[in-house]
Amino acid sequence: MTMSADLSAGAAAASGSGADTLAEFERAYAAQRRRSLRNWTLGTTLFLILFALSSWLGDFFKVTQITLPDGSRDWRWIIPAGLPRLGEYISQTIPTLHWDTLGSDLANWFWRWKIWMNLLFETILIAFMATVFGVIGGFLLSFPAARNLAPNTWVLWITRRYLEIARTVPELVWALIFVFCFSVGPMAGVLAIGLHATGALGKLYSEVNENIDMRPLEGVKAAGGSWFDQIRYGAVPQVLPNILSYTLLRFEINVRASSIIGYVGAGGLGQEFRTAMSFQEYTDLSALFIIIFVTVVIIDYGSEKLRHRVIGLEERV
Amino acid sequence: MTLTAKEIAAAKERVPLAFQAPLPVRLRRAALWAGFIGLFCYCLWAFDFSPERIWTGLGRLGTVLSFMFPPHVWDNWRDFSEVLNGLGETLAIAFLGTLLGAIVAFPLSFLGAKNINRFSLLRQTTRRGYDVIRAFETLILALIFIRAFGLGPLPGILAIAVSEIGTFAKLFSEAIENTSKKPVDGVKASGGSRLQQIRYAIAPQVNPVILSILLYNFESNVRSGTILGIVGAGGIGFLLSDRIAAYKWDEAWSIIFLIIAMVYLIDYLSGLIRQRIIGKWDGAK
Numbered sequence: 001m002t003m004s005a006d007l008s009a010g011a012a013a014a015s016g017s018g019a020d021t022l023a024e025f026e027r028a029y030a031a032q033r034r035r036s037l038r039n040w041t042l043g044t045t046l047f048l049i050l051f052a053l054s055s056w057l058g059d060f061f062k063v064t065q066i067t068l069p070d071g072s073r074d075w076r077w078i079i080p081a082g083l084p085r086l087g088e089y090i091s092q093t094i095p096t097l098h099w100d101t102l103g104s105d106l107a108n109w110f111w112r113w114k115i116w117m118n119l120l121f122e123t124i125l126i127a128f129m130a131t132v133f134g135v136i137g138g139f140l141l142s143f144p145a146a147r148n149l150a151p152n153t154w155v156l157w158i159t160r161r162y163l164e165i166a167r168t169v170p171e172l173v174w175a176l177i178f179v180f181c182f183s184v185g186p187m188a189g190v191l192a193i194g195l196h197a198t199g200a201l202g203k204l205y206s207e208v209n210e211n212i213d214m215r216p217l218e219g220v221k222a223a224g225g226s227w228f229d230q231i232r233y234g235a236v237p238q239v240l241p242n243i244l245s246y247t248l249l250r251f252e253i254n255v256r257a258s259s260i261i262g263y264v265g266a267g268g269l270g271q272e273f274r275t276a277m278s279f280q281e282y283t284d285l286s287a288l289f290i291i292i293f294v295t296v297v298i299i300d301y302g303s304e305k306l307r308h309r310v311i312g313l314e315e316r317v
Numbered sequence: 318m319t320l321t322a323k324e325i326a327a328a329k330e331r332v333p334l335a336f337q338a339p340l341p342v343r344l345r346r347a348a349l350w351a352g353f354i355g356l357f358c359y360c361l362w363a364f365d366f367s368p369e370r371i372w373t374g375l376g377r378l379g380t381v382l383s384f385m386f387p388p389h390v391w392d393n394w395r396d397f398s399e400v401l402n403g404l405g406e407t408l409a410i411a412f413l414g415t416l417l418g419a420i421v422a423f424p425l426s427f428l429g430a431k432n433i434n435r436f437s438l439l440r441q442t443t444r445r446g447y448d449v450i451r452a453f454e455t456l457i458l459a460l461i462f463i464r465a466f467g468l469g470p471l472p473g474i475l476a477i478a479v480s481e482i483g484t485f486a487k488l489f490s491e492a493i494e495n496t497s498k499k500p501v502d503g504v505k506a507s508g509g510s511r512l513q514q515i516r517y518a519i520a521p522q523v524n525p526v527i528l529s530i531l532l533y534n535f536e537s538n539v540r541s542g543t544i545l546g547i548v549g550a551g552g553i554g555f556l557l558s559d560r561i562a563a564y565k566w567d568e569a570w571s572i573i574f575l576i577i578a579m580v581y582l583i584d585y586l587s588g589l590i591r592q593r594i595i596g597k598w599d600g601a602k
Binding site for chain 2: 064079089125126171177180190264289297
């Protein structure tokens with residue numbers, strides 16, 4: 001930033017002549033230095049104020065009372081005080097595996113594997129169904145939410161606000177509401193994630209719709225096509241590769257969401273976290289962690305491959 | 318000029334592939350759709366989407382939605398300050414989480430950048446490390462940190478920080494890789510050391526990108542910060558889940574609207590800052 005200012009000031013100096021241009025340069029340079037110093041001070045002060053305020057609100061430098069190994073109580077900063085407990089907790093979740101009894105140790109670690117595999121299947125199905133609902137809702141609403149395709153501004157405004165509310169409220173909050181309405185079970189999870197996905201996908205799809213080339217639509221219209229024909233043969237072929245790619249990306253996100261949504265009772269593997277925590281089955285936690293981790297990685301990898309194929313298709317067309 | 322049915326039939330005869338895809342492709346498509354719809358129907362059955370359940374659910378949903386009007390307004394300062402404090406905690410969680418994540422990720426990102434770290438093995442390992450960190454779920458991390466640090470906003474901060482380390486390190490290292498090599502050569506030619514090359518040639522190029530990434534992720538962390546409270550990690554989510562558990566739907570809706578307003582405000586402000594500092598720079602995606 002200063003560099004470019006120096007250069008322009010230098011260019012100004014070169015066009016003039018003698019000592020006064022040099023003085024002018026010095027003046028401009030000093031002014032620039034003052035300005036950047038002022039900006040820097042302002043930025044740093046603002047940052048420090050924000051940092052102080054948020055660390056006060058966030059209990060970041062809270063001093064807490066802990067019990068020392070010899071039984072006495074002492075005041076410590078919360079983070080170093082908590083770190084040993086964190087290490088202790090994590091080491092509790094790691095099971096003891098011996099090489100010669102590896103099979104039975106593993107079986108002991110994943111002792112609820114039948115239930116877990118069922119719940120994992122349920123988790124993926126929740127993500128699948130939520131994606132389907134999100135795609136249907138998002139696709140239908142993306143046309144009234146696109147500026148170039150909406151019938152009138154009122155419909156545009158209402159659809160956009162609806163999509164914004166649907167995606168700003170997190171899945172877990174929708175899940176809390178739907179668990180109350182539709183009772184405990186995967187159905188509440190499907191509806192919660194589906195609603196959130198509708199909001200997110202509707203926005204992305206409508207942006208895709210706004211960027212389409214309108215000439216194919218005019219071509220279909222000129223050949224005597226109705227509005228539906230225009231959308232079907234003029235707009236959909238243009239947006240389809242993008243929509244597919246966004247949908248796959250959303251499926252990945254939904255798998256992550258559905259793996260934790262059970263924590264509030266909306267089905268899937270998340271409820272097992274709650275069970276394991278309340279029964280203090282610490283090694284179960286690491287087993288669940290590994291299961292979710294592996295699933296997420298596999299699904300991310302597979303969908304990335306698929307997405308690249310879809311993008312490849314788009315380039316070939 | 319209108320085509321007759323006979324001409325269309327003749328054209329179909331001549332170029333059948335222009336009218337429909339070959340049989341194997343059609344079969345494959347049909348099988349895909351059948352499998353898809355079959356799976357969907359199985360889910361409907363397995364998740365018990367029965368009409369009466371949907372009907373009672375919609376009835377209850379209507380009741381819940383009816384509490385939206387008239388909106389609940391907190392009439393005494395004590396209750397309202399609690400809500401404001403919750404919103405502030407959420408912002409604090411997002412701010413400190415983003416900041417801590419960025420501080421840890423910044424040095425790590427140099428290890429993953431091709432033009433800084435020339436040891437391919439180390440670079441690849443670091444990048445896989447980023448992916449591993451990114452796969453951790455924020456909420457699960459929050460559950461772990463609650464055990465160590467107790468209920469409150471601190472576990473939320475740490476959960477966001479840890480899950481952001483992987484994202485930031487990946488994005489930063491991509492930003493570093495996308496820099497031009499010419500300023501580096503310039504500093505090298507005037508005798509700059511490796512560290513000076515990074516400080517005076519690479520840093521000015523990546524700083525705006527990093528700032529823009531930070532703002533984007535701060536916005537998204539404000540959104541995820543609202544749910545951390547549901548598991549007990551502080552912020553507005555704690556109050557919200559508390560109100561929902563007590564069936565105080567009118568207060569719950571008001572809190573939800575406040576969350577939406579806060580997210581709008583933050584998006585707006587960060588858009589302003591981005592334009593002010595970075596200008597219309599569109600490289601950070």
